[in-house]
Amino acid sequence: MASTASSAQPVDHDVVVIGAGFTGMYALHTLRDLDVVCFEAGDGVGGTWYWNRYPGARVDIESMQYSYSFDDDLQQEWRWPEYFSPQADLEAYANHVADRFGLRERIRFSTRVDGLRFDEATDRWHVSVAGGAPVTARSVIAATGALNARNVPDFPGFERYQGEWHHTSAWPRDGVDFTGKRVGVIGTGSTGIQSIPVIAAAADHLTVFQRTPAYTLPAFNRPLDEAHEQDWKTNYRQRRAEMRTNTAASYRTSEVNHGSVFDHTPEQQREILEQAWSMRNGLLFLTTFTDTMTSLEANEVVAEFIRQKIRETVTDPVVAERLSPRTYPVGSKRICMDTGYYETFNRPNVELVDLRETPIVAFTEHGIRTADRDHDLDVVVLATGFDGVTGSFLRLDVTGVDGITLREKWQHRATNYLGLMVAGFPNLFMIHGPGSPGVLSQMISSGEWQVEWVTRLIRELRERGISRIDTTPEAEQGWGAEMDEMAEHTLYQYADSWYVGANIPGKPRQFMIYIGGFDRYTSRCEQVAQDGYEGFVLTPARASV
Structure with missing residues (x-):
C-alpha cells in the first residue's frame, strides 16, 4: 500500500483484519481467496507473544494443544521443546506459520489503526492508519486480543x-x-x-x-517427553474433536472427578488435593472437585490448602501471610502458574x-x-x-451508525451479541470480544472456531448479495441478561478482577466473559446461523453501492 496523503483515493478491500496474532493470521489464511489486508502495530507476528517478552514469559496451556489445528502437516512437523512454551518458542511458531502459509505479503507491519468510521451510504468501513493511505472495506475483523491495551496506573509524580x-x-x-x-x-x-x-x-x-x-500453582515445566509428543501427534484428530466439544476448548488428559468437596472427610480432601497438586497441570487443579467455583464453603477448603502450601514454602511467617490471598475466592481471578x-x-x-x-x-x-x-x-x-477484553477495541476509535462511537455505546456496559457484534456497528466482527468465552477458554482453539464462524458468514453474505449485517439492541439485551444470570451462579462476582473491569478506574463493572462453556457457546452460535441469523438484521446491497 502506497504511503500517500490521507486525501488520496481510498484503497478498497473485501476485508480488513486488525492484528496479526494467532486469530488474525488464521483469518488471513481462511480468507486467502478474497482481497484481504491485515494491519499490525508491531513489526512482527504473534500478537501476545510478540509484545510480551518480559523475563519468564510463558504460556499456561500445554504446548501440544496450544497450537493451530487447521493443518495436520503443521501439527506433525512442529516440535515443542517444553511442556509449557516460553515466549521465544511461541513467537518462533507464529513466524513459522506466517512463512509456511505465505501470510506476510498481506500484512502491513508497524501500522497502527487509529480510526474506524462506518459510511452508511456505501456500507463500507473507512479505516484510518497512522501515516498511511486511507482504506475502505466491506467487513472488518478486529482480532486485537483480549489482553492488549496495557494499563499504566496514574501514579502521583510518575513523571518525576x-x-x-x-x-x-x-x-x-x-x-x-x-x-x-x-x-x-x-x-x-x-x-x-x-x-x-x-x-x-x-x-x-x-x-x-x-x-x-x-493464588498461583506450580507449573512443573520440563523438557517435552518424546513419547508424550508422539502420543499427541498420533491422536491429534480425536483430541482436537474433543476440544471442540469441551467447556474450555481444551483437552484435559488428567482430569478426575471427585465430586463435591463435602463428599470427603478433611483427611481425604487433603489427600485428593495433594494428588491434584502434583499432577503437573496446574490449571486442572480447580477441577478437582465439582463445587469449587459454585460454593464459597467448598472454595475455602481449596483456598486454605493453597495457603498452607505458601506457609510450608515461605520461611518468614509474616511474609507468608502477606502472600496468602484472603479477600476473594480462588479461581475468581485468573489462576496463575509459576516456577x-x-x-x-x-x-x-x-x-x-x-x-x-x-x-x-x-x-x-x-x-x-x-x-x-x-x-x-x-x-x-x-x-x-491491561484494560482487559474491551480496551483494545475502544483504542481503535470506532464510529458507527448515526455517528455513535463505540466508547459512547459502551459507556455503561459493553453490550454485544454472541460476543461477535455490537448493534449500530455493522460488518464489524470482534474475536475474543466481550460476551465470548475468551480467556476462560483455550484461546487458539476458541479463536479458530470464532474465525471460522465469522468468515463463513462473510462468504454467505457475499453470495446472497447482502451488503450489511447488524445486530439489534434486543438481541444485545438478551445476551447480556444471559451472561449476567450465568455469572450470578458462580463465585466470579466476589472478586475485583479485570474480568469485571475493576482494575480500571471508571470502567463499568460487568462480568465480560461468556461463562456457560465453549461447547454451549458454539452450539448457540450454530443454532443462530441455522435459524437464519436470528437476532441479526441483513440488508441487501443497493444498486448505488
Whole structure:
C-alpha cells in the first residue's frame, strides 16, 4: 500500500483484519481467496507473544494443544521443546506459520489503526492508519486480543522518576540488564509472578510491591517427553474433536472427578488435593472437585490448602501471610502458574511491600515513596496488567451508525451479541470480544472456531448479495441478561478482577466473559446461523453501492 496523503483515493478491500496474532493470521489464511489486508502495530507476528517478552514469559496451556489445528502437516512437523512454551518458542511458531502459509505479503507491519468510521451510504468501513493511505472495506475483523491495551496506573509524580522503567507488555527486544541494580516490580498478577523469580536471580535487590496477593500453582515445566509428543501427534484428530466439544476448548488428559468437596472427610480432601497438586497441570487443579467455583464453603477448603502450601514454602511467617490471598475466592481471578515464585521470597535480596498496609504515596526522582519510607530504585517494572477484553477495541476509535462511537455505546456496559457484534456497528466482527468465552477458554482453539464462524458468514453474505449485517439492541439485551444470570451462579462476582473491569478506574463493572462453556457457546452460535441469523438484521446491497 502506497504511503500517500490521507486525501488520496481510498484503497478498497473485501476485508480488513486488525492484528496479526494467532486469530488474525488464521483469518488471513481462511480468507486467502478474497482481497484481504491485515494491519499490525508491531513489526512482527504473534500478537501476545510478540509484545510480551518480559523475563519468564510463558504460556499456561500445554504446548501440544496450544497450537493451530487447521493443518495436520503443521501439527506433525512442529516440535515443542517444553511442556509449557516460553515466549521465544511461541513467537518462533507464529513466524513459522506466517512463512509456511505465505501470510506476510498481506500484512502491513508497524501500522497502527487509529480510526474506524462506518459510511452508511456505501456500507463500507473507512479505516484510518497512522501515516498511511486511507482504506475502505466491506467487513472488518478486529482480532486485537483480549489482553492488549496495557494499563499504566496514574501514579502521583510518575513523571518525576529519573530511573529506567518498563511495562511488561512493552519489553525491549534486547532485554533489560538487572545485574547489580535495585529493582522494583509493581504488580503480582500473572506477568509479575512469572518475571519476579527471574529478575530476583539477577538483581542486587528486588522490591516487590504487592497490591493483591494471587493464588498461583506450580507449573512443573520440563523438557517435552518424546513419547508424550508422539502420543499427541498420533491422536491429534480425536483430541482436537474433543476440544471442540469441551467447556474450555481444551483437552484435559488428567482430569478426575471427585465430586463435591463435602463428599470427603478433611483427611481425604487433603489427600485428593495433594494428588491434584502434583499432577503437573496446574490449571486442572480447580477441577478437582465439582463445587469449587459454585460454593464459597467448598472454595475455602481449596483456598486454605493453597495457603498452607505458601506457609510450608515461605520461611518468614509474616511474609507468608502477606502472600496468602484472603479477600476473594480462588479461581475468581485468573489462576496463575509459576516456577519458583513463593521460593523467591526466601532469598536475602528480595523484599515484599504490602501496598494495602503501606500504599504508594508518590514516585520520586530516585524511586517510590510508600506510606512508611522511600525505596530507591534503579529500575521499575510495571506488571500492572491491561484494560482487559474491551480496551483494545475502544483504542481503535470506532464510529458507527448515526455517528455513535463505540466508547459512547459502551459507556455503561459493553453490550454485544454472541460476543461477535455490537448493534449500530455493522460488518464489524470482534474475536475474543466481550460476551465470548475468551480467556476462560483455550484461546487458539476458541479463536479458530470464532474465525471460522465469522468468515463463513462473510462468504454467505457475499453470495446472497447482502451488503450489511447488524445486530439489534434486543438481541444485545438478551445476551447480556444471559451472561449476567450465568455469572450470578458462580463465585466470579466476589472478586475485583479485570474480568469485571475493576482494575480500571471508571470502567463499568460487568462480568465480560461468556461463562456457560465453549461447547454451549458454539452450539448457540450454530443454532443462530441455522435459524437464519436470528437476532441479526441483513440488508441487501443497493444498486448505488
